Amino acid sequence: MSELKPGRSFVSAQQVAELAGVSRSAVSRTFTDGASVSETTRKKVLEAAETLGYHVNHLARSLIHEDSGIVCLIGADINTPYHSRLIDAITRRLQAINRVAMVINTSGDTDSVEAALRQTLNYRANATVVLSGTPPTSLINTCLNSGQHVILINRDDHLDGPENISVDNAAAAREAFHMLHRAGSRRIAVVSSQAGTPSLVARERAFETAAGEAGLDVTITRAGPTGYGAGFEAGRLLLSGSHRPDAAFCVTDLLACGFMDAARVEFGMNVPEELCVVGFDDIEQAGWASYQLTTFRQPIVQVADHITMLLDGEDPLRQRGGSVSFHADPVWRRTVRPK
């Protein structure tokens, strides 16, 4: 008879079995879907489990099945509106298919990325979703070699092993140019940040190309690390000169908010009369009355749905290395002149 420690420590199946007067196998089978247990013993077991407060140990269970039920989300800047919404959507859907998310924050030192991916392997995560940033290819290969399922989001360099889910940045950026061009803008600035994320670079490039095809030159400004501050600074730099732009494509909504604030507060400009602005992401603040930003909606729901689809499939490894791209639809608000 094993010793019962009522208050502390976790209850094991052995203790439940002893209280219920059955074998430990019976307890195990009671909590295993599709196992063969009679209704009477099932009842005894459930009652004993309730009394003792028993909860199946998923760690031990994962030793046997290869499925730990853990999915790692790794990313930097997770307090950003876009990222936090993405994490919100993914965690919610993962829970719906009985997985649980381990969030690994790679902000700060660069070594932390390596340590983070090691955690992924240590906990035998079912899959690793790389939300952003630029983890070295070697580390991704480490995961792949260990049989890990790797899902990359918004890395436009399409690697072979992992699954790629991306947004059609190029198409959206082209559309952004045409929106501004059609509105009559001819001196268009591109506002970006020093982050150098693949998606940001893709948006810059595609916009520049589309402008070139229309015979326009654009200047790309990268005034700070990321976000609102960089946008504000870019606005201060670009609008203080004598040759002011009449429109800006900001590769991120946060940049756009900063840019607009600089234009209005520092220079008293009117948007969209004197300055048109287009953003990207469609964060919550883009819809606020102070901004009413015309932008492109990140297909967050589709991305989250696709991830769960990949993980919930009967054979999650069947289409390894596949690539999916979702469209970012324009959201018309008030920062681009109509017609």
Next chain:
Amino acid sequence: MSELKPGRSFVSAQQVAELAGVSRSAVSRTFTDGASVSETTRKKVLEAAETLGYHVNHLARSLIHEDSGIVCLIGADINTPYHSRLIDAITRRLQAINRVAMVINTSGDTDSVEAALRQTLNYRANATVVLSGTPPTSLINTCLNSGQHVILINRDDHLDGPENISVDNAAAAREAFHMLHRAGSRRIAVVSSQAGTPSLVARERAFETAAGEAGLDVTITRAGPTGYGAGFEAGRLLLSGSHRPDAAFCVTDLLACGFMDAARVEFGMNVPEELCVVGFDDIEQAGWASYQLTTFRQPIVQVADHITMLLDGEDPLRQRGGSVSFHADPVWRRTVRPK
């Protein structure tokens, strides 16, 4: 000789031992701090591990120690600026002390809270941090009975078992009143939401009391579920009447942003000349040029530090049921008239 599967599946210590020509115990000891291994075997083991891509299985390790290294963060509305910053800070510090965060999202259905806490127990989480919301007391007791370490953040009802970390909402709300009162405001509105979170209620109450002591009546408006939309709606309701308030204490910065936008966009009012506003949380947007909101700073860093301190202590259970309260300092910006 166990079969080597090079590409797929995870590598076990047994395989490393065979390649290195030592016993499995030696492998185990190589990866255990403080265990006795000679330098030569350690080298052989590390080399073999590197070759095969071995990573210690934390799930199996956790079967032996009671320490799984997993900390559950459970909360709703995790895409909110305040919550995402809190999660950012906590995950970062947890990683620094070699723990990893499991994020459980309790937005949506109410049953999900129960399922979430079960996950906590299933994975033998080292501790459960309840970020917000109002999980039933019975579920918290379930965790405590299983020997779980429970840490509640910003629940002003101080329960016995769990650790409580809170913000001194009452003191800040009193200070908010005096800020507005000293600025000459006499018709002060309190803007809140229908969320009914303990912290929000505490702020409402304390402000009301302080106003009452100064001989002023305040009306509390709860115009929507939460956030910006509720603040905007409250602004529309309160400012359309003939008896406009000349100041508002918004129990959340998001509410304050919505309220200010309604005042300016819908009614063309000037802040702070015609209307003073004080918020709470000091989210990033409060510092944006469009708002420059005077508010109270959530002690996010202190809270995160305290959590890690509790978990990293030699005996994490030593001061069970302790309560700590941090002060929320005022951040003066431009939405309250000076002097």
Next chain:
DNA sequence: GGGCTGCTTGCACAAATGTGCAAGGACTGA
């Protein structure tokens, strides 16, 4: 009642790891 069928149940083993214990080996001092 006997034989057959099918469900239930316990035993024993599997999964990957940490660790006490005893044995072995190397080194030192006399």
Next chain:
DNA sequence: TCAGTCCTTGCACATTTGTGCAAGCAGCCC
């Protein structure tokens, strides 16, 4: 060179769970 000491190492058992296999048992049909 021998005894003693200390470090290293392998064996075996521990952690918690799932499951194949065989035995047991009930029920049913002839």
